[in-house]
Amino acid sequence: MAADGDAPYEGDIRIDVTGLKPQVSLPGNPADVSPLSEVRGTRIHSAFIGSCTNGRYEDLRAAAAILKGRKVAPGVVLKIVPSTDKIWRRCLDEGIIATFKEAGGLVGNAGCAGCAAGQIGQNGPGEVTVSTGNRNFPGKQGQGKVFLASPEVVAASAVRGFLVAPWEIDADIRMKPSEKGPDRKAATGPSTRTGAAPTKVKGRVWMVGRDNIDTDMIYHNRHLAVTDIDEMGRYCFGNLNGFEDFPERVKPGDIVVTGGNFGCGSSRQHAVDCFKSLGVQAVIARSFGAIYERNAINAGLPIIEGDLSELGLEDGDIVTVAFVAGEVTAEATGRRAKVRPFSDVQLEIYKRGGLLRK
Numbered sequence: 271m272a273a274d275g276d277a278p279y280e281g282d283i284r285i286d287v288t289g290l291k292p293q294v295s296l297p298g299n300p301a302d303v304s305p306l307s308e309v310r311g312t313r314i315h316s317a318f319i320g321s322c323t324n325g326r327y328e329d330l331r332a333a334a335a336i337l338k339g340r341k342v343a344p345g346v347v348l349k350i351v352p353s354t355d356k357i358w359r360r361c362l363d364e365g366i367i368a369t370f371k372e373a374g375g376l377v378g379n380a381g382c383a384g385c386a387a388g389q390i391g392q393n394g395p396g397e398v399t400v401s402t403g404n405r406n407f408p409g410k411q412g413q414g415k416v417f418l419a420s421p422e423v424v425a426a427s428a429v430r431g432f433l434v435a436p437w438e439i440d441a442d443i444r445m446k447p448s449e450k451g452p453d454r455k456a457a458t459g460p461s462t463r464t465g466a467a468p469t470k471v472k473g474r475v476w477m478v479g480r481d482n483i484d485t486d487m488i489y490h491n492r493h494l495a496v497t498d499i500d501e502m503g504r505y506c507f508g509n510l511n512g513f514e515d516f517p518e519r520v521k522p523g524d525i526v527v528t529g530g531n532f533g534c535g536s537s538r539q540h541a542v543d544c545f546k547s548l549g550v551q552a553v554i555a556r557s558f559g560a561i562y563e564r565n566a567i568n569a570g571l572p573i574i575e576g577d578l579s580e581l582g583l584e585d586g587d588i589v590t591v592a593f594v595a596g597e598v599t600a601e602a603t604g605r606r607a608k609v610r611p612f613s614d615v616q617l618e619i620y621k622r623g624g625l626l627r628k
Contacts, residue, residue: 292435295418297398300405306423309433311446315497316347316399317428318391318411319421320383324402325353329421330361334369336425336436342374343431349376349390351383375428384411394497400427413495467621469612471551471572472590472601475583476520478528483510484535485562489544491536502540503547522549525589527578529555533562542566552591554578554598554609567616570624574598576609593617 292306319325319333330352342348350370352358358380361367370377376390384391384403393399397414402424406416417433426436432445489502490509496502506520507513526545532555533541542565545553552572566573572593581600583589588601596611612620619625 292420292423294400294423294433295406297406297415297417298408300407300418306419306433306435309417310435310438311444312417312433313398313445314346314400314417314427314432315397315414316349316393317342317424318349318351318384318399318401318403319424320349320351320353320378320391321385321401321403322353322382323404324421325351325357325380325383327352327357327360329402330357330366331364333421333425334361334366336422336439337373337375337429338369340373340429340439342428346428346431347376348374348425348428349378349383351378351390352380353382355380373429392495394495395501396498400424400433467570467623469594469617470590470592471523471525472588473523473525473551474521475585475587475589476516476524476526477583477585478507478510478513478526481529481556482531482534483528485533485538485541485559486535488533488541489538491538494538494540496540499543499547501547502544505540506544506548517548520548520550523551524549525551525591526553527555527583528553530557532556532558533566534559537561537565539565539569542569542571546571554591567619568625570620570622570627572612572620574609574612576607578607578609581605581607593620 293303294306294309296302296304296309319329330350352361367377378390381389383389384401385405391401391411393412393414393416395413397412399411399414400417400419400423401411402421403411403418406418419427422436426439427433429439434443487510488507489505493505496505504517507516532553541562546569552574553566554574554576556577557575558573563573574591574593576598578598581598583600590599590601593612594617596609598607598609599605
């Protein structure tokens, strides 16, 4: 839309922007604007380019120019959502989508995103995001803190891992020391072990005698925005009838014993990490969903496949589990059951504390 060439105006306002430096909106209020230089170096966990404000073709092209030949910083998730399908297709045809993918960005389907729960761009508690959105009121774009900035600043910050101007992307600038935490617990999980990882554990059992307990029963999708593993435990089994109070009653060192096909359904990592959050020592099931099994092994959560029905266990009984020998012993009766022992790969990952731990 444009005014007629002969349209009258009441006045002509001119604003001198010579020397204007990049600005950002500080978390909680889009009107709380600060020069980028005053918050430069602030640690970020995620970056978002999109929304009705900055999901235009020109915005994505500008971001791609920054990201070309570069990679998103370790520990940072870059989310990109073109505003319309027409823009999405143009970016695909011109190689802009390819640039985003090669940089390590996550490209979503066209839409607003970011501004509504369940869409790409929302963040979790404790997470710091730099976004091209137009609002950053508390809760507007998730549960964490959100800085608002231009597509170029967001792209540059995603590459460095902290707030920075585009022309400073290769400069010798350090992250603010006070902004280096928290660590990325959600990626690898905290270690609940002291010293060497034990290959034999003893604990109180929880008898969850059901088959086909899926990941939505273990950890409901309404809590997927939670990214801090320490917070995940409170939602464990929250959607499993009869076990809603499990997080309040379970104790560190307990062992969960359940039926077949445990962890079927989706691939959500939360359904593994919630047990680690609570300090559960092991999960024993007659069988596991394939994706859940691999997620658990990768996270260093001891899972054992086996049938313990012959032991006649009840809630609260004490058992000893030998991971390498593949044996479970009921302490009260001395009965033993053979289970599948840890493979060499599972044992190595478990001792390391998770696939991504050194």
